[in-house]
Amino acid sequence: MKKILVALLLLTLVLGxxxxxxASEASADTYPTGPVSVxxxxxxGGGTDLIARALxxxxxxxxxKNITVENRTGGGGAVGMSYGAxxxxxxxxxxxxxxxxxxxxxxxxxxxxxYDQFKPIMMLNSAYSAITVKADSPYNxxxxxxxxxxxxxxxxxxxxxxxxxxxxxxxxAKTAGxxxxxxxxxxxxxxxxxxxxxxxxxxxxxxxxVDSQVRAGNLKVLAVLAPERISATPNIPTAKELGYDVAIxxxxxxxxxxxxxxxxxxxIYSIFNEAVKNPTFVQYMANTNNIIDxxxxxxxxxxLAVDNAMFKALIDELGLKQQ
Amino acid sequence: MLVEVLTAVFNLQIVFFIILGVFTxxxxxxxxxxxxxxxxxxxxxxxxxxxxxxxxxxxxxxxVGAIYGGSISxxxxxxxxxxxxxxxxxxxxxxxxxxxxxxAMGISTVSSxxxxxxxxxxxWLISPQLxxxxxxxxxxEFFLLAVFGLSIIASISGNSLAKGVLxxxxxxxxxxxxxxxxxxxxxxxxxxxxxxxxxxxxPVMIGLFAMSQAFTTIETIFTPDQVTQxxxxxxxxKSDWKVIWRQAPISGVIxxxxxxxxxxxxxxxxxxxxxxxxxxxGHPELFGTGIPDGIAAPEAGNNGVTGGALIPMxxxxxxxxxxxxxxIGALTVQGLQPGPLLFTEHTMLVYSxxxxxFVANVAMLVLGLSSLKLFVKVLSVPxxxxxxxxxxxxxxxxxxxxxxxxxxxxxxVFGIIGYFxxxxxxxxxxxxxxxxxxxxxxxxxxRALLMSExxxxxxxxxxxxxxxxxxxxxxxLGPIVGDMVRKKRQA
Numbered sequence: 001m002k003k004i005l006v007a008l009l010l011l012t013l014v015l016g017x018x019x020x021x022x023a024s025e026a027s028a029d030t031y032p033t034g035p036v037s038v039x040x041x042x043x044x045g046g047g048t049d050l051i052a053r054a055l056x057x058x059x060x061x062x063x064x065k066n067i068t069v070e071n072r073t074g075g076g077g078a079v080g081m082s083y084g085a086x087x088x089x090x091x092x093x094x095x096x097x098x099x100x101x102x103x104x105x106x107x108x109x110x111x112x113x114x115y116d117q118f119k120p121i122m123m124l125n126s127a128y129s130a131i132t133v134k135a136d137s138p139y140n141x142x143x144x145x146x147x148x149x150x151x152x153x154x155x156x157x158x159x160x161x162x163x164x165x166x167x168x169x170x171x172x173a174k175t176a177g178x179x180x181x182x183x184x185x186x187x188x189x190x191x192x193x194x195x196x197x198x199x200x201x202x203x204x205x206x207x208x209x210v211d212s213q214v215r216a217g218n219l220k221v222l223a224v225l226a227p228e229r230i231s232a233t234p235n236i237p238t239a240k241e242l243g244y245d246v247a248i249x250x251x252x253x254x255x256x257x258x259x260x261x262x263x264x265x266x267x268i269y270s271i272f273n274e275a276v277k278n279p280t281f282v283q284y285m286a287n288t289n290n291i292i293d294x295x296x297x298x299x300x301x302x303x304l305a306v307d308n309a310m311f312k313a314l315i316d317e318l319g320l321k322q323q
Numbered sequence: 324m325l326v327e328v329l330t331a332v333f334n335l336q337i338v339f340f341i342i343l344g345v346f347t348x349x350x351x352x353x354x355x356x357x358x359x360x361x362x363x364x365x366x367x368x369x370x371x372x373x374x375x376x377x378x379x380x381x382x383x384x385x386x387v388g389a390i391y392g393g394s395i396s397x398x399x400x401x402x403x404x405x406x407x408x409x410x411x412x413x414x415x416x417x418x419x420x421x422x423x424x425x426x427a428m429g430i431s432t433v434s435s436x437x438x439x440x441x442x443x444x445x446x447w448l449i450s451p452q453l454x455x456x457x458x459x460x461x462x463x464e465f466f467l468l469a470v471f472g473l474s475i476i477a478s479i480s481g482n483s484l485a486k487g488v489l490x491x492x493x494x495x496x497x498x499x500x501x502x503x504x505x506x507x508x509x510x511x512x513x514x515x516x517x518x519x520x521x522x523x524x525x526p527v528m529i530g531l532f533a534m535s536q537a538f539t540t541i542e543t544i545f546t547p548d549q550v551t552q553x554x555x556x557x558x559x560x561k562s563d564w565k566v567i568w569r570q571a572p573i574s575g576v577i578x579x580x581x582x583x584x585x586x587x588x589x590x591x592x593x594x595x596x597x598x599x600x601x602x603x604x605g606h607p608e609l610f611g612t613g614i615p616d617g618i619a620a621p622e623a624g625n626n627g628v629t630g631g632a633l634i635p636m637x638x639x640x641x642x643x644x645x646x647x648x649x650x651i652g653a654l655t656v657q658g659l660q661p662g663p664l665l666f667t668e669h670t671m672l673v674y675s676x677x678x679x680x681f682v683a684n685v686a687m688l689v690l691g692l693s694s695l696k697l698f699v700k701v702l703s704v705p706x707x708x709x710x711x712x713x714x715x716x717x718x719x720x721x722x723x724x725x726x727x728x729x730x731x732x733x734x735x736v737f738g739i740i741g742y743f744x745x746x747x748x749x750x751x752x753x754x755x756x757x758x759x760x761x762x763x764x765x766x767x768x769x770r771a772l773l774m775s776e777x778x779x780x781x782x783x784x785x786x787x788x789x790x791x792x793x794x795x796x797x798x799x800l801g802p803i804v805g806d807m808v809r810k811k812r813q814a
Contacts, residue, residue: 043725044371046658073725075519076502082516109502109509111516155774161507183773186504186766189660190640196663199461199774212668320507 031091031267035066038254039087039095041080044071047290048252051125052096054284059275076163078104078111085117089259091268094121097255099164102308106315107162115304118255121269123295123303124276125285127206128226128249129168131239134195135220137202142223142242145202149178155200156180157191162320165191167311168225168248169204170318172239175246195219206250207233208289225249230291248310251293253300269297328674331376332682340377341679344384345686350701351385352392354709355402356540359389359589360645360755361533364525365716367653368723375657375672380679382653383629386646387683390589390625391435391691394618395698398427406752407589407628410597410621417613425695429557430615431622432691433564434571438623439684441575442582442630446637447677449583454638454666462771463782467791468641469764472585474798476753487753490744494757497522504762505769517729525652526721526734527758528645531751533720534738537713539745544706554695566615570600571623578627583634586756588644589625596624630680637661637673641763645755652724 038056042048053069060067072080077100084095097118104110131142139145148154158166161184173180185191188205195203196218203210207230213219223239224230227247239246254272256265275281276292285292295303315321331337344366351362362385370378393408398415411431418427460468476491500511501521512518559567577599578592600620601610610617632643633650640661642648654661659669666673721734744751775781782788 044656050658071726073520074727074729075516078519079516079727107507109507109519111519153776161503161505181773181776183770184505185770187660189662189664193458193662193664194461197458197461213664216667 031264032063032065032067034092035068036063036092036094037068037070039080039084039093040069040071041073041077041084041096041098041100042071043073047288048096048098050288051252051285051290054281055124055272055275058278058281059271062271062275075111076100076104076109078109078113081118082111082113084255085113085257087257089257089261091256091260091264093256094268095255096252098252099250099307101255102304103162103164103167103311103315106312106321108321109162115308117258118304119258119260119265120297120300120304121254121256121265122272122297123251123253123293123300124272125253125290126249126251126293127208127291128224128230128247129165129172129204130207130210130224130236131172131202131204131222132195132210132214132219133202133222134198135218137220139222140220142237142239142244145222146176146178146244149173149176149180153179153181154202155183157183157185157194157200157203159188159191159205160184160186162315164248164250165204165206167314167318171246171248171310171314172204172225172244174314174317175239175244192219207236208291211289232289232291251303253295265297324670324674327671328678331671331675332380332678337377337380337679338682340373340381341384341683342686342690344381345388345683345690346384348385348388348390349392349395349687349690349698350388352389352404352408353395353698353701354704355396355400355404356536357389357713358405358532358536359386359393359407360528360649361536362386362389363646363649364529365533365713365720367525367649368720370653371656371723375654375659376675376679378657379650379653379672379676380683382650383633383676383680384683384686386650387439387626387629387680387687388690390629391432391439391622391687392698393625394431394435394622395428395695396702398424398431398618399699399702405589407593407625408621409590410593410624411618413597413611414613414617417611418618421613423556423613425553425555425557426559426563427613427618428554428695429559429692430563430567430618432557432688432695433559433567434574434619434622435626435691436684436688437567437571438575438578438626439629439687440681441572441623442579442627443677443681443684444630445576445579446630446633446680450634450638450673450677451666453634454663457639457663459785459787460639461785462767462774464785464787464791465639465641466764466767466771467782467788467795468585468639469760469767471791471795471798472641472760473756473764474795475584475586476756483748486747486749490749490751491753491757494754494759495761496757497527497754498758498761498765504766505773517727521762522758523721523724523727523730523733524758525649525724526730527737528649528755529717529721530734530737531741531744531754532645533713534717534734535741535745535751537710537717538738538742540706540710540713544710547703547705554699557692557695563615567619570616570619574600574620574623575627578624579631579634581624582628582631582643585635585641585643586760587628588632588646588752589628592628592631593621593625596627597621626684633676633680637665637676638663642759645752645759648755648759 040049040052072083087093101115156169188209191203221236225239225248351357366385390407393405394411396404397408397411401416403409415427574596577596581587581592597620601607632647635641635643636647721730771781
């Protein structure tokens with residue numbers, strides 16, 4: 001009798017262990033088993049941070065053991081993304097990945113970062129370059145601007161050397177077969193200010209960043225470097241329509257370390273795919289001029305590869321590779 | 324608009340944060356060694372989780388309070404609580420010797436208030452105009468403005484110009500670290516990912532200003548500061564009011580102008596105001612013997628700097644002093660970029676800052692006149708309790724900025740550097756100037772040349788540029804010419 005009891009006890013223990021093992025192996029049913037942190041590779045309060053926080057806020061109820069946003073800044077995003085790429089592959093660390101993931105490695109400042117270290121979960125937002133000039137500028141269309149650039153060295157302001165809007169301007173120049181005099185600023189705001197003061201000819205930052213000045217009648221947008229017209233601004237043509245086949249912009253999305261089991265990835269996708277439809281989040285994005293642009297993991301992965309190749313070619317050609 | 328601003332500032336939560344800031348500021352200022360810069364740097368991380376308006380106003384409250392609070396220990400202990408109160412010691416302590424420390428503090432409180440209010444009015448009147456003018460500033464103008472600011476090093480380096488220049492150069496050299504903003508080339512990063520975006524400004528500041536002082540305090544940790552005086556008769560007498568009305572508004576204006584000049588901070592505002600009061604006085608020989616003018620002028624002068632320093636900070640993103648540089652960090656964390664766009668896109672916020680700063684000055688007046696005894700008690704908190712608290716705050720503060728432990732190391736290294744700089748009697752202010760204005764000068768110089776495609780004439784292409792060239796020459800050559808003239812007269 002005693003033996004049977006012992007055997008039973010052992011059996012329960014073993015079964016329990018197996019079940020528990022199964023649980024920690026984790027699947028869609030049990031995720032998340034513990035607290036989850038979302039790594040934002042940029043400073044608290046910045047655009048990327050605020051979007052992450054707004055989205056995490058509406059998705060909170062799906063994380064009973066708590067979900068927190070953690071800012072790990074430095075290296076233009078490389079510090080935070082490297083941290084996220086090397087985290088435990090169990091979905092406990094989700095990283096907000098941005099376009100810098102496919103630009104920094106090529107400029108030589110990625111500190112070993114490469115896009116294939118991540119398994120992409122979903123893209124949630126995109127912003128494309130808007131070719132913007134002063135409202136009283138003599139150029140009213142992109143074609144006029146490009147034609148003028150053939151004889152005059154246009155001063156085109158961007159948000160930093162090697163940063164996405166520099167690459168956008170360079171991409172346009174390459175496609176159109178002209179040369180710009182690229183003027184780097186420390187961020188988009190000083191570039192916009194300089195354009196307003198008439199010290200430069202154009203800027204290539206995102207539409208969201210110039211929106212308020214466009215509405216105030218101080219600036220005008222000649223074209224957006226987007227694959228198709230932006231729904232918020234249906235009157236602004238794309239460069240592609242005008243014969244310059246170039247689409248360059250920034251995007252934000254979620255990624256996890258590449259060895260994360262697929263069921264967990266799917267679960268995270270389904271949670272956040274619901275969250276982006278939450279009216280509170282949709283309203284937030286609309287208020288802040290951010291465009292929700294969702295891609296699932298597979299499509300996002302393809303986009304990462306395409307962008308990575310494009311930026312590599314562009315950066316090599318510009319001679320921006322350092323070290 | 325007006326109603327919106329009024330409701331934004333006069334709500335319980337915001338007024339509470341302003342008063343809390345001023346209260347904290349006065350305590351920090353009153354404690355010798357804890358400066359306004361340090362106070363604002365230590366409180367900054369607490370504002371990350373707050374909304375922009377209460378967060379910024381909390382910091383401004385600390386700033387205003389600390390600049391005033393420095394006078395308390397200057398008067399009572401003959402030790403300026405902040406460098407800004409150094410000029411107040413000259414006459415303030417004489418009052419204490421006569422047993423009139425209450426009277427001296429009353430004059431200091433009211434004068435600080437007047438100086439502060441003058442500067443807020445100037446901020447409110449000048450900033451929106453200057454924000455419009457700021458659009459005319461391009462790379463060459465910013466470069467020349469930075470050079471003008473750097474030339475101030477000559478006049479703030481205290482006893483030794485060589486030490487000042489050396490220290491300024493150290494600051495500029497530090498700013499070289501990180502990705503070069505024009506070519507994107509990583510400089511002096513030694514393959515360390517943490518150095519790619521350069522030295523984090525705030526941890527450096529916390530190290531140089533707070534940690535170094537905490538190290539110094541250890542040396543005297545068991546020697547208590549003695550406050551034996553009873554504080555009575557704080558409310559100024561009729562004759563003192565007269566002096567305040569004569570002296571404080573002028574000193575406030577002087578302080579404001581000095582605040583606007585990039586790099587020149589409250590200590591210069593106080594000394595220049597003191598000097599001006601002495602020069603224009605009918606009896607300059609009485610200065611230093613404990614006369615009300617000798618408190619009213621520097622105290623109004625240093626608080627005058629507070630509003631002045633915010634003028635270039637808000638309108639152009641150029642810090643007027645070290646505190647304004649930290650406030651830029653505070654705004655950036657909130658996703659707000661100081662500069663002319665702030666005035667068009669966040670008008671509400673800008674005017675809330677103006678009004679909130681006025682409220683901070685009122686809070687300072689009320690707290691100063693009503694609770695001086697409490698602030699004097701702060702002086703008797705044993706250093707053995709206070710110093711460890713500062714250590715903790717330094718570590719937490721520098722970690723919280725980027726949640727990067729590397730920054731704590733940076734803070735500690737600069738704490739040690741700052742400690743030895745104090746030992747060698749080198750003022751750290753020029754280093755901060757170099758750290759702030761160095762990159763501004765460098766990137767704008769190169770940006771200007773990019774814009775002009777290599778032509779140096781761009782630096783003399785506008786009246787604004789010319790103005791700064793003349794001002795810089797004036798600051799650099801003025802003292803030399805003055806010396807020559809004096810020598811000739813003597814000969």
